[in-house]
Amino acid sequence: MMSRLNLAVRPWVYICRSVHTKEIGKPLMLSPRTNKGMAFTLQERQILGLHGLLPPKIETQEIQAMRFKQNLKKIGDPLTKYVYVMGIQERNEKLFYRVLLDNIEELLPIVYTPTVGLACLQYGHIFRRPKGVFISIMDKGHVRSILDNWPDTNVKAVVVTDGERILGLGDLGVYGMGIPVGKMCLYTTCAGIDPHSCLPVCIDVGTDNEMLLKDPFYMGLYQKRDRSQHYDELIDEFMEAIVNKYGRNTLIQFEDFGNQNAFRFLRKYQNKYCTFNDDIQGTAAVALAGLLSAQRVINKPLGDHKFLFLGAGEAALGIADLIVLAMKETGISEEEAQKKIWMFDKYGLLYQGRSEPTDKHQQPYVHTAPDQKIETFLDAVNTLQPTAIIGVAGAGRLFSKEVINAMGRMNERPIIFALSNPTDKAECTAEDAYNLTEGRCLFASGSPFDPVTLADGRVFQPGQGNNAYIFPGVALAVILVGVRTISSHVFLTAAKALAEQVTNDELTQGRLYPPLSQIRKVSIHTAAKVAEYLYANGMAFEFPEPEDKEKYFLSKVWKTDYESFLPDVYNWSESATRLPKM
Known part of the structure; x- marks a missing residue:
């Protein structure tokens, strides 16, 4: 047996030979959670059997991050950037989050809106490796066993979608998995939540998107959406399976469900589970925060405003409900607060007695019809004379120049929020909003816009009402x-x-x-x-x-610094002395 003196001189060799650590080296290098690339130290390489499998240089994470950013600058196409960035996550998780956090303003539009929308549209075409859990309607009765296949047992947060209403892009079915994956990235980047405690989930009940049903690369069920009782039973089973496996206080975030299901599930589950809907409540909070900031600028309380929404779906109703809650805190009654909010959907203005349908969630904002006939959104602006217009319709540039000019004429500091995503769905551009109001508007958008320079040299930084703030x-x-x-x-x-x-x-x-x-x-x-x-x-x-x-x-908060694998190896040395002779 190796002498005690020799053990003191050559501990690394002794331990390596004794406990066969070379067997774990390559899996550590190939796993994105443990891979450090060329940042593995010389001792780690020798002990773990990586010596010679990596170039001889020992790199710092800073050098690796520099390489990441330099390569990214060479890529012009946003979707190609997305594929490259997410590829780093698949190879080196610590490096991915380090670079993402250090360059959040540049990379957030890549890993999330607006580029994630492009990624979802092409999800089956750019697919490289699976992320998260996929549960189909065919798995009803077996959801728990599927969750048991997920390797992490300490899950604290789940983001789930059924892909029916992805951003402003509509029904993308399983292609919508890009949204939960992106949200989980932001959990870690923005708040330091351990990525290993986060679980993205896609519920596949089919899709009504005919293009996807003809797409040979589509990865989900080739069937129309199941809207039967089986769908509700699957969601019920999923919710109970999550809390049974991970605990009653596991956070379940609903994302990009269709309007009816989004409200229905929020009301059904919010008092039973630790859950929220980001499209309704997260969007509401970030929009209200923008309005509270605007209130500081113009020194005018929420109760003195009149709000006109373009769109009357889950985002609009969520924002409106939270504005009402904020007004109630100032002493305004719920009914009076609701009267200050109007909505305009694809059928026109919501008012009592109109022939087009409204649902029960919209009823608090269905008011007595104005005296003047209203056919267009511009008519609504001119008739109602709102102090704030909030766009959440996902229908493109409907805050026309005429609309913005009208807002500028009737308000010293008009509030213009173009919150629809992705960028081409925004109701107007920041440039139009600032130029047409001579820089007087208070503007926010859902997707990022570049700074705007007016003819007189003033520069404005458009606010992005991104749910990542909430x-x-x-x-x-x-x-x-x-x-x-x-x-x-x-x-x-x-x-x-x-x-x-x-x-x-x-x-x-x-x-x-x-x-x-x-x-x-x-x-x-x-x-x-x-x-x-x-x-x-x-x-x-x-x-x-x-x-x-x-x-x-x-x-x-979860740290992006690389960990050393040597302490665990040291712990093996005691048992190593009891191994057979070498």
């Missing part, structure tokens, strides 16, 4: 304080927390939201404010309550 911080708070259900007041609290982080200097630049470069700081602060509300209202179940909540959340 849902990661809310999720961080909910996960770490042990919430069982999530009320609408949580999103009201999050909206206030976001708005208060916009500085006066940023407001003068035209910003209604903090810079995206500060998204981690913003999310941690938002999480702390949400946690304060949850503890104060008896909705938190993790004790003791952290005294300094921001410090507590910062201590819990």
Whole structure:
């Protein structure tokens, strides 16, 4: 047996020979969770059997990040950028999140809106490796066994879609999996939530998209959407399987369901599970935050505004309901608050007695018809004279020059929110909004726009009302304080927390939201404010309550630094002395 002296001189060789660590080296290098590329140290390479399998240079993560960014600059096409960036995630997870966090303003439009919409449209064509869990209507009765196939057992957050209403693109079926995958990336990037505790899920019940049903690369069921009772039974089974496997306080975020199902499931599950719908509640919170920032600029409370929505679906109704909740806090009755909100959908203005249908969720915003006949959105603007127009129809450039000019004539500081995604679905451009109002408007959009320079030299930074400002911080708070259900007041609290982080200097630049470069700081602060509300209202179940909540959340964030594999090897040395002679 090797002498004690020799063991002291050559411990790495002894341990390597004794415990056969070379067998685990290559799997570590091939797994995106543990791969460090050329950042594996010389000792790790020798112990793990990687020596010679990597170029001899030992690289830092900083050099790897530099290579990542240089290669990205050479790519012009957004979809190709998406494929490249997500390919890094598939090879080196730590590096992916390091670069994403350091370059969030540049890369957020790639990994999420607007480029993720292009990726979803082409999902089967750019497919490289599966991510997340796919559950089809054929799996009804076996959902739990499918979840058991997912390797991570410590899941804290689930993002689920059935692909029926992906952004403004419509029914994409299984191709909609790009949305939960993208949302999970933002959970980690924006709020530091451990990616191994996040689970993206796509529920496949078919698609009504004829193009996909003829697409040879489509990856889902080749059938029309199942809208029978089997669909509801599958969702019920899924919800119960999640909480049975991962715990009652597992967060379940609904994403891009069709309007009717989105509202139906929110009302059905919100008092039973730890769940929310980001299209309804997340969008509402980020829009309200923008309105609260605008309120600071013009010194005019929400109750003195009149709001006109272009669109009357889940986003519009979610925003409207949260505006009403905010107004009620100031002493305005619910009925009076609702009267300040009008909606215009594909059939025209919502009013009592119109021949076109309205559903029960829209009823609070169906008012007595104006005296004047209204046929177009411009007619509605001129007749109702709103102080704010909010576009969530996903129908393209319907905030015409005439509409924007009208808003500018009747308001000193018109509020113009073009929130539809992706970019080509936005109701107007930032350039039109600022130029046509001579820089007086307070503008926000769902997708990013470049800064706008007016003829007089003034430069405006358009605010992007991105849900990433809200849902990661809310999720961080909910996960770490042990919430069982999530009320609408949580999103009201999050909206206030976001708005208060916009500085006066940023407001003068035209910003209604903090810079995206500060998204981690913003999310941690938002999480702390949400946690304060949850503890104060008896909705938190993790004790003791952290005294300094921001410090507590910062201590819990997932780190992108590479870990050393050597400590575990050291622990094997004791047992190694009992192995057979070499």
